[in-house]
Amino acid sequence: xxxxxxxxxxxxxxxxxxxxxxxxxxxxxxTAVGVLPGIGPALTVALLLPITFKLDPAGxxxxxxxxxxxxxxxxxxxxxxxxTPGESASMATALEGNQMAKAGRGGPALATSxxxxxxxxxxATLGLTFLAPYLVDIAVSFGPEDYFAxxxxxxxxVSATFGDSPVRGLTSLFIGLMLGLVxxxxxxxxxxxxxxxxxxxxxxxVTTLAxxxxxxxxxxxxxxxxxxxxxxxxxVRGSLWMTKEDWKRSWKPWLxxxxxxFPIGALxxxxxxxxxxxxxxxxxxxxxxxxxxxxGAIEGVAGPEAANNAAAAGTLVPLLTLGLPTxxxxxxxxxxxxxxxxxxxxxxxxxxxxxxxGLIASLFIANTMLLVLNLPLVGLWVRLLAIPQPWLYAGxxxxxxxxxIAANPSPVELIMLAVFxxxxxxxxxxxxxxxxxxxxxxLGPIAESQLRRALSISLGDPMVLLQSPISATLxxxxxxxxxxxxxxxxxxxxxxxxx
Amino acid sequence: MSQFRKGxxxxxxxxxxxxxxxxxxxxxxxxxxxxxxxxxGGWDQTARSMQQALTQSGIAKSVQVTNVPGAGGSIGIxxxxxxxxxxxxxxxxxxxxxxxxxxxxxxPVTLDQTTPIARLTTEYEAIVVPADSPIKNAKDLAAAIKAxxxxxxxxxxxxxxxxxxxxxxxxxxxxxxxxxxxxxxFSGGGEALAAILGGxxxxxxxGYGEFESQVKAxxxxxxxxxxxxxxxxxxxxxxxxxxxxxxxxxxxAVVAAPGISADQKKALTDAMDKLAKSKEWQENLKAxxxxxxxxxxxxxxxxxGEEQTRxxxxxxxxxxxxx
Numbered sequence: 103x104x105x106x107x108x109x110x111x112x113x114x115x116x117x118x119x120x121x122x123x124x125x126x127x128x129x130x131x132x133t134a135v136g137v138l139p140g141i142g143p144a145l146t147v148a149l150l151l152p153i154t155f156k157l158d159p160a161g162x163x164x165x166x167x168x169x170x171x172x173x174x175x176x177x178x179x180x181x182x183x184x185x186t187p188g189e190s191a192s193m194a195t196a197l198e199g200n201q202m203a204k205a206g207r208g209g210p211a212l213a214t215s216x217x218x219x220x221x222x223x224x225x226a227t228l229g230l231t232f233l234a235p236y237l238v239d240i241a242v243s244f245g246p247e248d249y250f251a252x253x254x255x256x257x258x259x260v261s262a263t264f265g266d267s268p269v270r271g272l273t274s275l276f277i278g279l280m281l282g283l284v285x286x287x288x289x290x291x292x293x294x295x296x297x298x299x300x301x302x303x304x305x306x307x308v309t310t311l312a313x314x315x316x317x318x319x320x321x322x323x324x325x326x327x328x329x330x331x332x333x334x335x336x337x338v339r340g341s342l343w344m345t346k347e348d349w350k351r352s353w354k355p356w357l358x359x360x361x362x363x364f365p366i367g368a369l370x371x372x373x374x375x376x377x378x379x380x381x382x383x384x385x386x387x388x389x390x391x392x393x394x395x396x397x398g399a400i401e402g403v404a405g406p407e408a409a410n411n412a413a414a415a416g417t418l419v420p421l422l423t424l425g426l427p428t429x430x431x432x433x434x435x436x437x438x439x440x441x442x443x444x445x446x447x448x449x450x451x452x453x454x455x456x457x458x459x460g461l462i463a464s465l466f467i468a469n470t471m472l473l474v475l476n477l478p479l480v481g482l483w484v485r486l487l488a489i490p491q492p493w494l495y496a497g498x499x500x501x502x503x504x505x506x507i508a509a510n511p512s513p514v515e516l517i518m519l520a521v522f523x524x525x526x527x528x529x530x531x532x533x534x535x536x537x538x539x540x541x542x543x544x545l546g547p548i549a550e551s552q553l554r555r556a557l558s559i560s561l562g563d564p565m566v567l568l569q570s571p572i573s574a575t576l577x578x579x580x581x582x583x584x585x586x587x588x589x590x591x592x593x594x595x596x597x598x599x600x601x
Numbered sequence: 602m603s604q605f606r607k608g609x610x611x612x613x614x615x616x617x618x619x620x621x622x623x624x625x626x627x628x629x630x631x632x633x634x635x636x637x638x639x640x641x642g643g644w645d646q647t648a649r650s651m652q653q654a655l656t657q658s659g660i661a662k663s664v665q666v667t668n669v670p671g672a673g674g675s676i677g678i679x680x681x682x683x684x685x686x687x688x689x690x691x692x693x694x695x696x697x698x699x700x701x702x703x704x705x706x707x708x709p710v711t712l713d714q715t716t717p718i719a720r721l722t723t724e725y726e727a728i729v730v731p732a733d734s735p736i737k738n739a740k741d742l743a744a745a746i747k748a749x750x751x752x753x754x755x756x757x758x759x760x761x762x763x764x765x766x767x768x769x770x771x772x773x774x775x776x777x778x779x780x781x782x783x784x785x786x787f788s789g790g791g792e793a794l795a796a797i798l799g800g801x802x803x804x805x806x807x808g809y810g811e812f813e814s815q816v817k818a819x820x821x822x823x824x825x826x827x828x829x830x831x832x833x834x835x836x837x838x839x840x841x842x843x844x845x846x847x848x849x850x851x852x853x854a855v856v857a858a859p860g861i862s863a864d865q866k867k868a869l870t871d872a873m874d875k876l877a878k879s880k881e882w883q884e885n886l887k888a889x890x891x892x893x894x895x896x897x898x899x900x901x902x903x904x905x906g907e908e909q910t911r912x913x914x915x916x917x918x919x920x921x922x923x924x
Contacts, residue, residue, distance in 0.1 A: 291760030303672035370795035
């Protein structure tokens with residue numbers, strides 16, 4: 103009950119006209135930068151920090167939070183419409199969302215993503231309000247061995263889901279794992295597979311890979327196919343809005359996505375990508391329309407989008423309660439707090455209740471603003487698809503290149519974008535799924551470094567993976583997920599014989 | 602510390618007085634400051650705070666900040682040395698971390714090729730343990746390390762960085778073999794902090810700012826700072842005062858391009874001298890919680906040389922650099 107009173111007090115702070123204005127500026131800026139691949143909310147907050155030095159702390163931190171939530175919305179818009187994930191957490195959205203857009207169902211895809219984000223953001227912010235102190239204890243008790251076990255679960259569930267052929271899916275995954283080895287190894291400080299190119303020392307940028315494979319690869323593929331058969335894109339087929347059926351198929355994925363996103367986002371090394379992958383795999387397994395997956399299934403947009411936004415709220419749990427920044431944007435928010443002499447940490451809730459609750463309340467407001475801003479824009483956005491294909495894809499190429507240069511002004515980065523583009527084209531041409539490559543690049547290095555940390559702490563004893571209860575539970579889940587499909591298949595065959 | 606700083610002021614004042622005739626030229630300066638890192642990190646924040654203070658106080662007419670991220674500054678310094686030769690308006694922010702990064706990355710470009718200008722700030726390293734740890738002070742930790750260095754796990758920042766070097770120096774000062782330390786690098790400060798709070802490691806090592814609020818809340822026990830003497834902001838004597846001979850600081854500084862004239866170097870040094878004294882810069886230091894460690898000219902060049910030698914020794918000893 104105490105939390106309710108505090109939250110009401112926070113709302114009073116957040117609905118002051120000046121703070122509402124800051125929230126509005128924040129969500130607008132955030133949406134704009136989320137749309138551009140490469141320029142994320144972290145960069146925007148970094149560039150704004152010196153400017154906001156003179157502003158009122160509450161106002162500018164509310165604005166930063168608006169940028170954070172806005173970025174998550176903007177990223178999914180480009181993922182759905184032009185298959186260019188603005189940030190890595192929108193990748194799972196691009197898989198089904200872009201297929202829907204191509205089938206003239208861009209409207210419902212954008213709508214389910216916006217409403218799903220709102221629902222998940224709201225539930226997760228509620229979770230932040232009431233569960234933060236409890237959740238954080240669990241989050242801190244997660245050791246390296248537990249993270250490794252979580253990665254194993256992610257690998258098992260995700261790799262089984264992508265593509266129709268497991269061999270092709272695994273091939274793609276291993277390309278990603280190999281790319282993940284490039285750069286300075288975090289544990290030994292030595293560089294691997296970077297061939298003396300200094301730009302490769304800092305590992306391969308996930309957005310460069312994702313944009314190259316998805317956007318550039320697709321542009322090349324479409325160009326190569328134009329003479330064979332012209333793909334007719336229809337901007338709108340059927341209703342622009344979500345039908346009753348769409349709602350029915352969306353609401354459960356929204357809730358399940360939130361259940362993945364919030365707790366994993368709250369883990370200090372959890373991140374927003376893993377819950378989106380887990381949500382996508384889960385929806386693919388649970389759906390009543392498996393034949394639609396890969397061709398534009400609305401569940402595949404609703405779930406990951408909800409997971410993505412819930413994770414964004416989850417990240418604020420360790421930030422506000424422990425002062426632990428667990429994402430680049432959270433690190434910038436932390437710098438924002440420190441600029442005003444505020445130290446996020448165990449004492450922040452007690453020392454600065456007005457500010458913290460004002461921030462939490464403004465998250466609710468930012469979320470509502472984003473929904474109100476985005477829904478009417480759906481009709482405008484889908485017109486993008488009516489642009490003639492050569493122009494549209496030329497635009498996408500310019501857009502992808504610009505975003506990459508803005509994030510990392512180096513010729514090497516551009517060469518990588520082009521190489522990944524060609525790779526994406528070849529994979530599409532020969533029917534290899536591209537998403538597992540990005541999954542491998544994201545999960546591979548985390549799994550490797552966490553396992554090595556765990557073994558380093560245990561002095562090389564692998565039993566540490568089974569001694570930790572969290573790790574043992576997660577590994578059991580992974581084992582079941584691995585064996586169950588074979589078992590069910592065997593059972594099915596057995597029954598078939600009986601019949 | 603205050604005595605030391607007073608001395609610095611005096612030398613800075615003297616330098617400013619001697620160089621009085623270039624003051625008017627300096628007022629017209631159009632500076633470019635490169636932060637060899639992505640926006641948001643320590644070097645970037647230093648560059649942007651400099652930009653703010655230099656323009657607001659009128660020391661420079663304009664200041665442009667650029668970011669050249671990558672490989673602990675290896676890419677930034679290569680660009681400075683190769684593309685800005687003789688450019689008297691170009692500065693680059695750098696720090697102790699770059700000294701180690703250039704060595705471990707086998708960078709073809711070294712700091713000797715740049716023109717050192719001034720050291721600006723410093724932050725001491727702090728060693729902490731979980732609140733319920735049996736280790737109470739630096740002596741306990743030293744004894745544990747001496748008994749078996751591998752059993753004492755350290756959580757800190759990137760391999761070869763200042764945290765890693767400080768942990769190795771601690772082991773050496775404790776009389777243990779620094780090559781045997783069990784140092785576990787984490788990518789972000791937050792991740793390392795979570796591992797320490799969760800009791801996954803024996804000790805944590807990082808800049809004090811990372812731990813301050815946890816120490817105050819009683820969740821972590823501060824073993825000590827790596828300063829020469831106890832500083833005013835903590836209750837615990839420094840590690841050196843506790844009898845372990847360890848002194849190290851993570852400093853940030855500015856260097857200029859190679860091949861600039863003596864006059865250009867002087868103009869830049871004067872501008873930094875004035876910056877260090879300006880009200881705007883001092884306010885910035887306070888807001889960010891950075892310790893003023895201003896020192897310029899030959900004194901800084903000497904420190905830079907010493908730090909390079911010491912770092913190379915330590916990194917070779919822990920096996921990160923093959924001599």
